[in-house]
Amino acid sequence: MPIARLPCAGAGERTLYLVTFYCFRRCDVPLPYRLVDFARLAGRLLIISLFGWQMAAAQAELAIALNSADGTISLIDTTTYEVTGKVAVCKEPHHLMPTPDDKSLIVACAASNQLVFFDPLTGREQRRLRGISDPYQLGYSPDRKWFVATSLRLDRVDLYDPADFRLKARLAAPRTPSHLAFDNASEFVFVTLQDSNEVMAIHLGTQKIAWVMPVAATPAGIVMAPDNRHLLVASMGEGVVEVIEWRFQKSVKKIATDTAAHNLQPKGDGRHFFVSNRSVNGSISLLDTKTMSVVEKYDVPGGPDDMMVRADGKELWATARFARKVQVVDLTTKKLKLSIPVGSSPHGVFFLNHAGLR
Amino acid sequence: MTGGPVEIFVSLQGWLLDRVVQPPLLALGLGSHLEMAFDGIEFFLCGVLQLAVAYLLLRPLEALRPIEVWPDRKAVRVDVLYSFLDRLGVIPLLMFVLLAPLFVLVDGWLRFAGFIPPQLEDLFPVLESWPLASFFAYLVIFDFAEYWRHRFSHSLNWWWALHAIHHSQRQMTLWTDSRNHLLDDLSNGFCFAVIALLIGVPPGHFVGLLIVVRTVENLSHVNARLSFGPIGEHLLVSPRYHRWHHALELPAGHQFRHGCNFAVLFPVWDRIFGTQYLIQDIPSTGLAHGPLPESAARSGxxxxxxxxxxxxxxxxxxxPPR
Incomplete structure (x- = not known):
């Protein structure tokens, strides 16, 4: 698609690309189709020229998927489900999260030691912070006073001042600190330790490890339940979500989901969470935190990993790590709606028009 | 690869993960290694493709235009075994298991000491948005490092004792490339890991770099009369060029005391550092003098x-002297 490169090119290049494409590349397409297609693209080009990139991209409602093995991001039009661009970014972009004001999307580039900031409307790079050691998972504390990054490969958790991203504390976290969650009061950050089968709590005030407790095998995703009383921990090894009463460091329940339960994403209704079960013949379970039980399950092949729910609650998007795709689940029919081909080992996915994140 | 072939490749990769690799990993509590295992399967499948391509393209070439004709190829069999162990990932996995924890430990310690190892892209940020240029830059740097690693493996006595296994083959074929002592492989892996720690290797480039290096190495060991032309022979290591590196008798001269033509991909390094020997003749290969017994040419x-x-x-x- 010629429009595919538009967000990443200069104005002259864009025009040249369009002219070249329509003169030489599409002669095999019947004229009426070419005219319709051309009109659509010309309209977009006009919008771009008149109102700039933000307008055009906002109209397109951009989704961004991180291809961790390629070191690229895929830009996806959420209305047409077309990949409109693929941009080289850095080494191993794994996870992403918006800044609290939603003006930037932060991409953690683990092997590049960088945080790269993108405009979530246009997908354009805003700035690049170097010297952030091996960032993997990211999180802002609810009070916005802390920015936390785990280093999965190097067994470490880093606490930063979000104002200037100055390192405040670096804590050893053997082994394999993966996902993280905060309590509502921003007193603690909880981190899953995948290879030592534990959850670690770090007291943000003292910047010290408060406690470590054993959990089910290979814990990955972790979230705070809406009651602020229970932590939900996805266990890949046991295919369960373990419910932990964190104030007492006590495991109270294990909810079976499916093979390789990996990550959790709020539905946005303050009650339900989606659980990605990341095997090749994978699935996504819907967990009710009132009853602490699985209430729905959808077949989502390819190793579903990170997820995001559309603001209208009609679609769930999930990266498929082992299929080079982003899977779109229709939450009305509860079926896989379509698969969008992206790059190698897609991990994080984000769009601005999403349901609540808590 | 685009479209169909990628889809087939990824489906096969996924199928192998789901049916063969994932169940034992989860049962052993090694679920966090699933992503690495998925990459490992890609490595394995690329190895299968490389072996197939080498056999289907280079082996006919050896049959049609051989440099040397032997009464039998029994001595080549062990090289085929080395190639399978190497290309299908057995030896690389062993090296990874032995070296990765050490380098993670060193890297982690450096970070705690407040030092983040530099990356090539920190010096040349433009590489971040030009993947092809980045790939070529890493290829050139690695080839430069490989030249010196290779040269040291000839000039240091202890290393030469190990590397001589590679040179002991008198029936040099496309399979000879992987014929290496395991400790020699470990030393090579160590050098690669040091470079990776010093400049950072994009994971996306890793398999591509290996494919390029291995393809050229397969080609440079082939027992076939194959010329890259008057210019090509200066640009890329050819079978004739590399055959002089394996020659039974080396050219005279101090600069060739430990050998000649050490380059792996680009002959320019030999040119710059005075170890290049360009001549039209084609020598016999093998070890004329120690450090291994003559039987090493045919042993298992x-x-x-x-x-x-x-x-x-x-x-x-x-x-001790008597």
Whole structure:
């Protein structure tokens, strides 16, 4: 698609690309189709020229998927489900999260030691912070006073001042600190330790490890339940979500989901969470935190990993790590709606028009 | 690869993960290694493709235009075994298991000491948005490092005792490329890991770099009369060029005391550092003098490993003079 490169090119290049494409590349397409297609693209080009990139991209409602093995991001039009661009970014972009004001999307580039900031409307790079050691998972504390990054490969958790991203504390976290969650009061950050089968709590005030407790095998995703009383921990090894009463460091329940339960994403209704079960013949379970039980399950092949729910609650998007795709689940029919081909080992996915994140 | 072939490749990769690799990993509590296992399967499948391509393209070439014709190819069999162990990931996995924890430990310690190892892209940020330029830059740097690693493996006695296994083959074929002592592989892996720690290797480039290096290495060992032309021979290591590196008798001269034509991909390094020997003749290959017994040319895998260790020990504790 010629429009595919538009967000990443200069104005002259864009025009040249369009002219070249329509003169030489599409002669095999019947004229009426070419005219319709051309009109659509010309309209977009006009919008771009008149109102700039933000307008055009906002109209397109951009989704961004991180291809961790390629070191690229895929830009996806959420209305047409077309990949409109693929941009080289850095080494191993794994996870992403918006800044609290939603003006930037932060991409953690683990092997590049960088945080790269993108405009979530246009997908354009805003700035690049170097010297952030091996960032993997990211999180802002609810009070916005802390920015936390785990280093999965190097067994470490880093606490930063979000104002200037100055390192405040670096804590050893053997082994394999993966996902993280905060309590509502921003007193603690909880981190899953995948290879030592534990959850670690770090007291943000003292910047010290408060406690470590054993959990089910290979814990990955972790979230705070809406009651602020229970932590939900996805266990890949046991295919369960373990419910932990964190104030007492006590495991109270294990909810079976499916093979390789990996990550959790709020539905946005303050009650339900989606659980990605990341095997090749994978699935996504819907967990009710009132009853602490699985209430729905959808077949989502390819190793579903990170997820995001559309603001209208009609679609769930999930990266498929082992299929080079982003899977779109229709939450009305509860079926896989379509698969969008992206790059190698897609991990994080984000769009601005999403349901609540808590 | 685009479209269909990628889809087939990824489906096969996923199928192998789901049916073969994932169940034991989860059962053993190694679920966090699933992503790495998925990459490992890609490595394995690329190895299968490389072996197939080498056999289907280069082996006919050896049959049609051989440099040397032998009464039998029994001595080549062990090289085929080395190639399978190497290309299908057995040896690389062993090296990874041995070296990765050490380098993670060093890297982690450096970070705690407040030092983040530099990346090539920190010096040349433009590489971040030009993947092809980045790939070529890493290829050139690695080839430069490979030149010196290779040269040291000839000039340091202990290393030469191990590397001599590679040179002991008198029937050099496309399979000879992987014929290496396991400790030589470990030393090579160590050098690669040091470079990776010093400049950072994009994971997306890793498999591509290996494919390029291995393809050229397969080609440079082939027993076939194959010319890259008057210009090509200066740009890329050819079978004739590399055959002089394996020559039974080396050219005279101080600069060739430890060998010649050490380059792996680009002959320019030999040119710059004075170790290049360009001549139209084609020599016989093998070891004329130590450090291994003559039998190493025909011995089996384990015997060769032992002969390499004996050679290594002899360099550490040479026999006392009588």
């Amino acid at each position: 895998f384990w015997r060769q490993q032992w002969e390499g260790i004996e050679g290594l020990l002899a360099t550490i504790h040479p026999d």
